[in-house]
Structures are given as structure tokens and as C-alpha cells.
Amino acid sequence: MAGFPEVMDKLVSLCKRRGFIFQSSEIYGGTGSVWDYGPLGVELKKNIKDRWWNAMVRSRDDIEGLDAAILMHPRTWEASGHVAGFTDPLVDCKQCKARFRADKMDPKKLEANVCPNCGNKGTLTEPRLFNLMFKTFMGALEESSSVVYLRPETAQGIFVNFLNVQQSARQKVPFGIAQIGKAFRNEITPGNFIFRTREFEQMEMQFFVEPGTDMEWFEQWKALRMQWHLDLGLSPERLEFHQHTDTELAHYARAAFDVTFDFGGTLGHQEIEGVHNRGDFDLSQHQQYSGKKLEYFDQVNNKRYVPYVIETSVGADRVTLAALVNAYREETVEGESEGRVVLGLKPSIAPIKAAIFPLTKKDGQPEMARKIVDDLRGAFPVDYDETGSIGKRYRRQDEVGTPFCITVDGQSTGDQTVTVRNRDSLAQDRVDVSQLKGYLAGKLVD
Numbered sequence: 446m447a448g449f450p451e452v453m454d455k456l457v458s459l460c461k462r463r464g465f466i467f468q469s470s471e472i473y474g475g476t477g478s479v480w481d482y483g484p485l486g487v488e489l490k491k492n493i494k495d496r497w498w499n500a501m502v503r504s505r506d507d508i509e510g511l512d513a514a515i516l517m518h519p520r521t522w523e524a525s526g527h528v529a530g531f532t533d534p535l536v537d538c539k540q541c542k543a544r545f546r547a548d549k550m551d552p553k554k555l556e557a558n559v560c561p562n563c564g565n566k567g568t569l570t571e572p573r574l575f576n577l578m579f580k581t582f583m584g585a586l587e588e589s590s591s592v593v594y595l596r597p598e599t600a601q602g603i604f605v606n607f608l609n610v611q612q613s614a615r616q617k618v619p620f621g622i623a624q625i626g627k628a629f630r631n632e633i634t635p636g637n638f639i640f641r642t643r644e645f646e647q648m649e650m651q652f653f654v655e656p657g658t659d660m661e662w663f664e665q666w667k668a669l670r671m672q673w674h675l676d677l678g679l680s681p682e683r684l685e686f687h688q689h690t691d692t693e694l695a696h697y698a699r700a701a702f703d704v705t706f707d708f709g710g711t712l713g714h715q716e717i718e719g720v721h722n723r724g725d726f727d728l729s730q731h732q733q734y735s736g737k738k739l740e741y742f743d744q745v746n747n748k749r750y751v752p753y754v755i756e757t758s759v760g761a762d763r764v765t766l767a768a769l770v771n772a773y774r775e776e777t778v779e780g781e782s783e784g785r786v787v788l789g790l791k792p793s794i795a796p797i798k799a800a801i802f803p804l805t806k807k808d809g810q811p812e813m814a815r816k817i818v819d820d821l822r823g824a825f826p827v828d829y830d831e832t833g834s835i836g837k838r839y840r841r842q843d844e845v846g847t848p849f850c851i852t853v854d855g856q857s858t859g860d861q862t863v864t865v866r867n868r869d870s871l872a873q874d875r876v877d878v879s880q881l882k883g884y885l886a887g888k889l890v891d
């Protein structure tokens with residue numbers, strides 16, 4: 446396997462060249478740590494989001510979906526603690542103007558006041574607190590009364606809608622609310638491609654439970670979420686739990702574990718998802734700040750209480766990066782001088798499911814191949830390619846993770862069969878065209 450950060454550099458270049466991910470506003474020189482998903486990237490990320498939605502919402506009757514607005518009442522962020530506390534301690538170098546997060550710096554360098562960038566001594570400022578929320582203005586006048594924030598997490602849209610959802614969907618505790626949406630953080634040290642960006646997407650679920658049953662549910666959600674990452678195809682040896690220590694634990698949190706993924710090299714094991722037992726902190730805060738009761742009435746036992754919340758919070762972009770890093774491999778091919786790059790994505794999340802090639806541009810082969818494309822298109826995303834040698838066409842598809850390549854050859858127009866080549870095993874099956882859709886469908890489910 447190729448080393449790291451080499452792999453990340455190669456991925457950045459592959460993603461741009463093949464249309465997975467582009468730097469935002471590239472023609473203007475780019476925007477700091479904001480990325481755009483191209484034709485293949487948008488499919489990959491959508492497949493990952495759909496998997497999450499299916500696992501969390503569609504396949505369960507105790508979780509409801511929600512799509513709350515990005516802009517919320519500013520009091521929300523006072524209640525949640527983000528106005529007062531969503532800060533990173535910042536250190537600037539007066540010499541080279543580099544900026545660092547004090548909590549992520551080598552404590553020895555911080556203590557000795559030596560800039561990690563230019564190496565000068567005594568040029569670092571004292572740590573200052575910097576709020577990560579993006580501020581903007583609502584309405585025509587830039588007055589302080591109309592300041593609003595771009596949400597730094599999707600969770601608060603769920604908390605403020607707790608009773609709306611519970612009552613309209615007639616749910617009983619325990620139940621959950623899930624949503625996928627954009628979040629914004631003015632990160633000081635963004636980077637590592639789409640690992641830490643200033644605009645990103647979260648997939649969050651808050652599960653409301655009766656106090657006293659919370660640790661049981663917490664354990665259940667921990668296990669379910671780890672299984673989801675394994676089902677996505679992430680290698681078991683790259684996944685771990687990291688338990689928050691007392692110093693890492695938010696003051697209101699009763700327990701917190703991160704699911705970490707080993708990105709390799711200098712990045713190493715990093716959080717991709719957080720599973721938290723938040724107690725009744727959020728609902729109680731919103732009760733206090735809004736003056737509206739956010740209690741649940743248990744009709745069976747005739748009692749009222751503020752539920753506890755088990756939260757699962759995962760970044761769609763960060764998991765997409767994990768899937769890409771996990772899938773990237775370089776291989777030698779027997780009998781060929783050139784190796785191949787393969788994105789060994791699970792077929793169900795691959796952006797293109799099958800590519801169809803006529804072996805030559807004559808003898809009715811392109812027409813037959815086009816007809817196969819038309820037949821399959823309604824069922825799966827497919828690609829047609831007639832340019833270059835077959836070998837080159839295979840390489841192009843391997844590199845973007847297409848699990849199957851279908852070739853129409855001299856025999857095909859006669860007996861209505863085609864070859865189907867498997868991306869990973871390189872095995873080729875001869876399949877009757879009339880059976881093709883069923884053949885592929887059987888291999889694309891997991």
C-alpha cells in the first residue's frame with residue numbers, strides 16, 4: 446500500500462481530475478477550505494447519505510426525519526452555549542503571521558514561546574478565544590438586533606422541534622429525530638482536504654429516552670453506529686472507539702465516545718463520529734431560554750419529565766474522505782508493465798455501477814452497447830465509453846471505483862451475450878444480455 450500523506454495527495458489529484466471534488470471558486474484562486482463535489486463526488490456522497498438515512502429513518506419506526514432551517518433564532522445559540530463557549534484558544538505569531546490552536550500545539554513549544562512555523566522565539570501572542578460561529582445579518586439593516594448565525598451544528602434544529610415532531614408523529618419516548626444538513630464553522634486550522642472544512646454536512650440523530658435508561662441506550666447506539674461504519678466497507682482494523690476523558694468531556698455530557706478512523710500518516714486516528722449521552726442539558730436549556738415547556742408526558746405511568754438525549758453525530762464529508770482513503774489502492778497487473786489504481790469502494794456506494802464498452806467502433810457494436818446503456822440507465826448510474834484501448838478504458842473505471850465493466854465484442858451481436866468484468870477479481874463472466882440487469886442487481890446489494 447502506498448504511504449501517507451502521499452495517498453492524500455494522490456487522492457486530491459484523482460478527485461479533481463476525475464470529477465469527485467474541486468476546490469471552491471477555483472478560477473478565483475479558491476476559497477479557504479471549502480470544496481465543491483463534482484459529478485462523481487456528488488453521487489458518492491449521496492450514496493453515503495442515503496445509507497445513513499435508510500439505516501436511521503426508513504428502516505425503523507422509532508426515528509423520524511427532519512430538515513430544519515440553517516438560520517435559527519439567535520437565542521438558540523445562547524441556550525446551547527455556543528455564543529459563550531464555542532471557542533478555540535488562538536495563538537498568533539507576530540513575526541510570520543501564522544495562526545495556531547493552542548490546544549493542538551506541542552505544549553513544549555507553547556511553553557517556550559517558539560513559533561512552530563518560522564521557529565522564532567518570543568513572537569507568539571497569548572492565547573485568545575475565538576468564536577467559531579459565522580455571523581450574518583437578517584433583514585435590510587446591518588443592526589445588532591438582526592444578527593443571526595449560520596448553524597455550527599444541525600442538532601439544535603432537532604431540539605427546538607422536539608415536541609412538534611413527537612406530537613405530530615405521535616411518537617412515544619423512547620424515539621429519535623434524524624436530519625442531514627449543512628453546518629458552518631469558522632475553523633482556525635482547517636485542512637487535510639475535506640477532513641476539516643468551514644462548510645460541511647452533518648448527519649445527526651438525537652434519541653430521546655427516559656432518565657435512568659440512558660446508559661443502556663448509549664451502549665446500544667455505540668454498537669449500532671460502529672456496525673454502520675463496518676457495513677459501509679471501512680476496514681475493521683482502521684476503526685476504533687475513543688472514550689472521552691474527564692478533561693475532554695463537555696460539562697453536561699454523561700458519557701462520550703468517538704468512532705475514530707485511521708487515515709494513516711501524520712493524520713492517524715481521527716474522530717469521524719461522536720456518540721454522546723447529553724443528559725437533559727439541551728432540552729432544559731431551551732426550556733429556560735424560551736420559557737416553553739419541553740417535557741414529555743408519559744400517559745401510561747402518568748408522569749412528566751424532560752427526556753435525556755443520546756446523540757450520534759457524523760460528518761458526511763469526513764466519512765466520504767474515510768471511504769476514499771480506505772478504498773484507494775495501487776496494484777501491479779500480471780503481464781502488464783503499467784500498474785493500476787483502484788478505488789475499491791463497496792459496489793453499493795460506487796458512483797457508477799457499470800461501464801459499457803463496444804470493443805470496436807464498427808460492426809454494430811456501438812449500437813448494441815448504447816442499447817444496453819439505455820436499458821440499464823433506469824436501474825443504475827452507468828457510463829458509456831468507446832475511446833482508447835480496452836485496457837485504458839478498464840483503468841479509467843477502476844480509478845473511479847466502477848465495480849463492473851461490460852464489453853460488447855464480435856460474438857455479442859450474434860449470440861446476444863457480453864462479458865462482465867469484475868473490478869476486484871478481474872474475473873470475466875459471459876452473460877446473456879436479457880439477464881444483465883438481474884445479474885448486476887444481485888451483485889450490487891450488500
Ligand code: ATP
Nearest residue numbers: 630632640641642645716717718719758759760763
Ligand atoms: P473536531 O474535534 O474534529 O473539531 P468536533 O468534536 O468538534 O470535531 P462534533 O462537534 O462532535 O465534532 O461534530 C460531529 C462530527 O461532525 C465530527 O465527528 C465530524 O465528522 C464532523 N465535523 C465537525 N467539524 C467538522 C469540520 N470542520 N469539517 C468536516 N467535518 C466536521
